[in-house]
Amino acid sequence: MGRPIRTRRQATLASLAAELGVSRTTVSNAYNRPDQLSPELRKRVLDTARKLGYPGPDPVARSLRTRKAGAIGLLLTENLSYAFRDPAALGVLEGLALACEDAGVGLQLVPARPGEEDVATVHRAGVDGFVVYSVPDDDPHLNAVLQRPVPTVIIDQPVLSGVDRVAPDDAAAMTTLGYHLIELGHREIGVLCMRLSRDRNDGFASRVRQEKAHYHVQRTRLTTLAESFDAVGVDWSTVPVVERFEHTIDEGASAARQLLDANPQVTAIVCTSDILALGALNEVQRRGLRVPADITITGFDGIADAERAELTTVYQPVREKGRSAGKLLLDPTRRGQGNPMTQQVITLETELRIGKTSAPPRTAEQHWFGP
Amino acid sequence: MGRPIRTRRQATLASLAAELGVSRTTVSNAYNRPDQLSPELRKRVLDTARKLGYPGPDPVARSLRTRKAGAIGLLLTENLSYAFRDPAALGVLEGLALACEDAGVGLQLVPARPGEEDVATVHRAGVDGFVVYSVPDDDPHLNAVLQRPVPTVIIDQPVLSGVDRVAPDDAAAMTTLGYHLIELGHREIGVLCMRLSRDRNDGFASRVRQEKAHYHVQRTRLTTLAESFDAVGVDWSTVPVVERFEHTIDEGASAARQLLDANPQVTAIVCTSDILALGALNEVQRRGLRVPADITITGFDGIADAERAELTTVYQPVREKGRSAGKLLLDPTRRGQGNPMTQQVITLETELRIGKTSAPPRTAEQHWFGP
DNA sequence: AACATGTTCTGAACCGTTACGGTTCCTAGT
DNA sequence: ACTAGGAACCGTAACGGTTCAGAACATGTT
Structure with missing residues (x-):
């Protein structure tokens, strides 16, 4: 298993010839088209x-000539710790990796730190296409990706005309969830949401800030x-x-604390993610409130931990999001697309999962809308 | 934010010039060395x-010329579902991604299915180096990687002379764990281990099979x-x-069942991973045995779920494994290495964590070795 | 024997860029 | 007036392949 001795100068196809x-x-044919030369010669070449080692x-030389890198890039404007710790992000990653595996194509994680304005890494990535996951609509890396003459698929956000996209119908899902709460009788609610813009704002988010949010998903849900x-x-x-900048259970708890300190009257806390909801659950229990008797809490995403906690939430098929995006990007019948005429948008189904964290408010008479 | 209209023929640096x-x-300088031309000209170029779009x-052309791809490859001969579901593997991935992020270098997941004998994906990956994680010593993909004239770092296994490696001292760790059990008085033990070779064998592993295992880590631990x-x-x-081929909690449970059905006398089950141990825990509880009163169970890795279960296990710094490997590979002072003279092996510390799943056997007199 | 049909191999163009080693021009110093 | 030195720009030669249109030769057909 010893590796060949590194010669002074690497042999090339030309020197071998x-x-x-x-x-x-x-020589090229010996590697790429065995049928183009006699078996004897091929053996001699190999x-x-x-x-010669x-x-x-x-x-790389091959990629230059064939104009195929054999890999796609994933742009994710987040610290990697997020990508690998958040179950929803992980699901997307897994699905995407699966699609790549099926196609025999590499998946390159393109480094792009949140604060980083240097987009050179995007320009330098030798890839045949990009998947962009959950970036704000004003991110410079996103712009750099769109400049590149390769197909791009966006997962979740932002919504851009002319760019393929895979996303659940957040609006429909949130409407369903909202009416679930309304039917239960909740009228005094509070909301916990993820980062709305690239500038940090850990605290209450004004209506203007909500409507101007650069994270499309959060904006839509709100x-x-x-x-x-x-x-x-x-x-x-x-x-x-x-609003919370970091997306962790602890931040969810602290957000809930901030919410309840200022608004003890709320009968339900709607969270735009399960992670935040799980944090809220912790804080609420710390305060001695019972869920759902004293307060209702809902999440969004349908991650495994949420199921374990029997959280009322909206399930979305995260793995399928990644997989669909990969398949769309790698679909051989659509290569070289990217103009508005052929834009494709794949909408995924969501499902309201009513768990044991939602119930009518303590003192409310019920409001029924059904037949 | 509209993307430029795709022209019939892409403009190149030459056509722009x-x-x-x-x-x-x-033109090249305008992009890469702004100081080499006047600001006016540069602006005109840009x-x-x-x-021209x-x-x-x-x-890719740049990579060919500069002989730098700006990315490293990760070879992981496993289904992706494993990589993204096993917390230990995930930790490695996270650490590696972190190191890449720090260096501004991409991380390419190279598709390499377990059964797949076609190593073309390895040959086609345009990367400046490889990290190989946890592959058997007879894997064809590994061979393909070693053929490539780029530096390689192996995490955990296999052990190859001349190739850099990052790994915990499995032998020392397992010795410590072994003596912990011996001191507690266990003499009738059973073992659950992960896949020993590429051929599937869900069942008892003979001593010969143990010693011939192609997965070095498992072999060492055993x-x-x-x-x-x-x-x-x-x-x-x-x-x-x-032995179990798949590494899941359920397989751990089924392995424990198989073990206990045939060997009800064992007082301790040593598992070579926490995942297997958690499965064993489930099975043992299903049988109505109490842990650790009736039976001792130990794991290996120190994943979060193990801590939650208060499992007696060996902690190893998985994130650090990935990070060290990345740093070693990307270390600019060592580029172009790979011969035995400069082989570097980084050994990471492990720690025996005694939880609440290990105790003296029911009927045993204690055997003390200490002073 | 003439011709079509393969098989096997070759020559040259091309992929898009950057490294290298200049040349030219301008300014300041003497 | 002459020259040293730096700034600005350029021409050429790689970088290491793939591809396509044939050439050369052997084989089968009529």
Whole structure:
């Protein structure tokens, strides 16, 4: 298993051809089209290659010529710790990796730190396409990706015309969830949401901030929820929305604390993610409140931990999001697309999962809308 | 945010230079060495580039010329579902991604299915180096990686002379764990281990199979444990070792069932991973046995779920494994290494964590070795 | 014997860029 | 007036392959 001795100068396809006294074409064919030369010659080529320590055609040179890198890039404007710790992100990653595996294509994680304005890493990535996951619509890395002459698929956000996209119908899902709460009788609610923009704001988010959010998913969930409650006479301006920059259970707990300290009257806390909801659950229990008897808590995503906690939440098929995005990007019948004429948007089904964390408010008479 | 209209033929650096009436070098400099040309000219170049829809230097062509791909590859001969579900593997991945992020280098997941004999994906990956994680010593993909003229770092296994490696001292760790059990008084033990070779064997593993295992880590853990127990007079040939191909909690449970059905006398089950141990815990509880009163169970890895279960286990710093490997591979002072003279092996510390799943056997008198 | 049909191998163009080693021009110093 | 030195720019030669249109030769057909 010893690796070949590194020679002073690496052998190339050309030097191998010279050594053998054949053309470069023939050597190339020996590797790529065995049927184009006699088995004897092919064996001789391969044997000599081994002798000379020629490792086979250089992948980069090949990529240049064939205009195929054999890999796609994933742009994820987040610290990696997020990508690998958040179950929803992980699901997307897994699905995407699966699609790549099926296609025999590499998946390159492109480094792009949140604060980083240097987009050179995007320009330098030798990939045949990009999947962009959950970035704000004003991110410079996103712009750099769109500049590249390769197909791109966006997962979740942002929504851009002319760019393929895979996403659940957040609006419909949130409407369903909102009406679940409305039917239960909740009128005094509070909301915990994830980061709305690249600038940090750990605290209450004004209605203007909500509507100007650069994270499309958060914006949609909030505005949709607002519409549902507006429709039953709740003035959304009075609904407290607490924002957190970091997306962790502890931050969810602290957000819940901030919310309840200022608004002890709320009968339900709607969270735009399960992680935040799990944190809220912790904080609420710490305060000695019972769920759902004293307070209702809902999440979003349908991660495994949420199921374990029997959280009322909206399930979305995260693995399928990644997989669909990968398949769409790698679909051989669609290569080289990217203009508005052929834009494709895949909408995934979500499902309201009513767990044991939602119930009518303590003192409310029920409001029924059904037949 | 609209993307540029795709022209019939992509503009290149050369065509841009021609349009501007400057040399290609100048255009290249405009992008890569702004100090090499006047700001006015540079602006003119960049403006014209925008006008022509030139997306900047092609990454692949650049890589060919500079002999830098700007990415490293990760070879992981496993189904991706494993990589993303096993917390230990995930930790490694996270640490590695972190190191890449720090270096501004991409991380490419190279598709390499377990059964797949086609190693073309390895040959086609345009990367500056490889990290190999946990592959058997006879894997064809590994061989393909070693053929490539780029530096390689192996995490955990296999152990190859001349190839850099990052790994915990499995032998020392297992010895410590073994003596912990011996001191508690256990003499009738059973073992659950992960896959020993690429051929599937869900069941008991003979001593020969253990010693011939192609997965070095498993082999080391088993043989080390064997030595410890041999030293106190336990004939290892009588110790049942149950192997599982898939590494899941459920498989751990089924392995434990198989072990206990055939060997109800064992007082301790040593598992070579926490996942297996958690499965064993489930099975043992299903049988109505109490842990640790009736039976002792130990794991290996120190994953979060193990801590939650208060499992007696060996903690190893998985994130650090990935990080160290990345740093070692990307260390600019060591580029282009790979011969035996400079081989580097980084050994990481492990720690025996005694939880609440290990205790003296029911009927045993204690055997103390300490002072 | 003439011709079609394969098989096997070759020559040259091309992929898009950057490294290298200049040349040219301008300014400041003497 | 002459020159040293730096700034700005350029021409050429790689980088290491793949591809396509044939050439050369052997084989089968009529």
